[in-house]
Amino acid sequence: MGWHEWPLVLFTVIAQTAMGAFWWCFAALMAGGLDPERRHALEKRLIVVWALVAVGFGCAAFHLGSPLRFINASFRFGSAAFSNEVVFGSLFACAGIVTWYLAWKNLASVQVRNRLHWLTLLLCAGFLYGMCSFYLMPTVPTWNTPLTPLAYVLTALIGGGAVAAALFAWVGIDRGFFRHGPLKLAALAVGLAVLVTVTQASGMAAIASSIKQASALTPDYAALMVLRFVILFSVLGLWIRSSLRGQALGLQTGLAYGGLLMLGEMVGRGVFYNLHMTVGLR
Numbered sequence: 001m002g003w004h005e006w007p008l009v010l011f012t013v014i015a016q017t018a019m020g021a022f023w024w025c026f027a028a029l030m031a032g033g034l035d036p037e038r039r040h041a042l043e044k045r046l047i048v049v050w051a052l053v054a055v056g057f058g059c060a061a062f063h064l065g066s067p068l069r070f071i072n073a074s075f076r077f078g079s080a081a082f083s084n085e086v087v088f089g090s091l092f093a094c095a096g097i098v099t100w101y102l103a104w105k106n107l108a109s110v111q112v113r114n115r116l117h118w119l120t121l122l123l124c125a126g127f128l129y130g131m132c133s134f135y136l137m138p139t140v141p142t143w144n145t146p147l148t149p150l151a152y153v154l155t156a157l158i159g160g161g162a163v164a165a166a167l168f169a170w171v172g173i174d175r176g177f178f179r180h181g182p183l184k185l186a187a188l189a190v191g192l193a194v195l196v197t198v199t200q201a202s203g204m205a206a207i208a209s210s211i212k213q214a215s216a217l218t219p220d221y222a223a224l225m226v227l228r229f230v231i232l233f234s235v236l237g238l239w240i241r242s243s244l245r246g247q248a249l250g251l252q253t254g255l256a257y258g259g260l261l262m263l264g265e266m267v268g269r270g271v272f273y274n275l276h277m278t279v280g281l282r
Contacts, residue, residue: 015056020160043103085130092123161186166254231264
């Protein structure tokens with residue numbers, strides 16, 4: 001994998017983590033169990049999610065070479081997966097930031113903000129769909145598999161869960177499902193990620209072109225995946241220990257866990273990009 005691919009590794013992992021954190025915050029806001037003060041506080045703390053989205057798009061700009069190329073990339077919206085990803089991603093960020101600003105300044109009612117949160121969720125779904133569709137290329141057999149979108153959703157649940165748990169602790173949501181739910185779902189996602197990795201590894205032997213064998217693209221596949229899961233399980237272990245002791249994640253601890261989980265996913269995403277190959281004689 002060339003250095004020019006690393007901005008894409010950072011972009012996809014950070015953006016998907018932000019999506020996962022937003023899903024949890026959206027669920028907490030729509031569940032209806034928050035008092036007005038905590039609800040308003042959580043809406044304002046969503047700035048952390050939008051900051052992550054901004055960092056992700058900043059990384060993507062390094063790959064494109066110029067922010068102006070985002071405009072060119074949007075011209076084929078509706079017919080090209082990359083254009084769909086750019087447009088939906090930009091609208092997702094804009095809708096989220098506008099909703100956050102309205103909450104911060106208290107310029108709109110709860111009902112209006114709820115509608116905007118729903119709009120943001122729909123745009124988030126479009127963003128994820130465009131991102132997954134872009135990599136489901138028939139000419140790239142190592143990517144054109146249901147494991148690709150599944151891996152992207154799992155990344156969102158793994159890193160996003162820790163970020164959401166940090167935000168919940170920040171605003172004082174320390175009871176019920178939203179206290180332990182992010183940890184439980186992140187643990188489940190890591191377990192599923194292990195199955196995805198095993199399935200991918202076993203299937204690579206059957207993927208080959210006239211001159212390439214998929215299993216030969218990344219000789220260090222096993223070592224890198226071991227490193228990835230050592231990071232993920234280590235962070236989960238620390239998180240579970242805190243939970244068993246009845247300690248809610250603090251803001252700094254939760255964000256640190258989220259960062260380490262993203263690091264583990266970046267190792268796996270680097271392997272994903274290194275598996276790029278095309279059918280035929282290339």
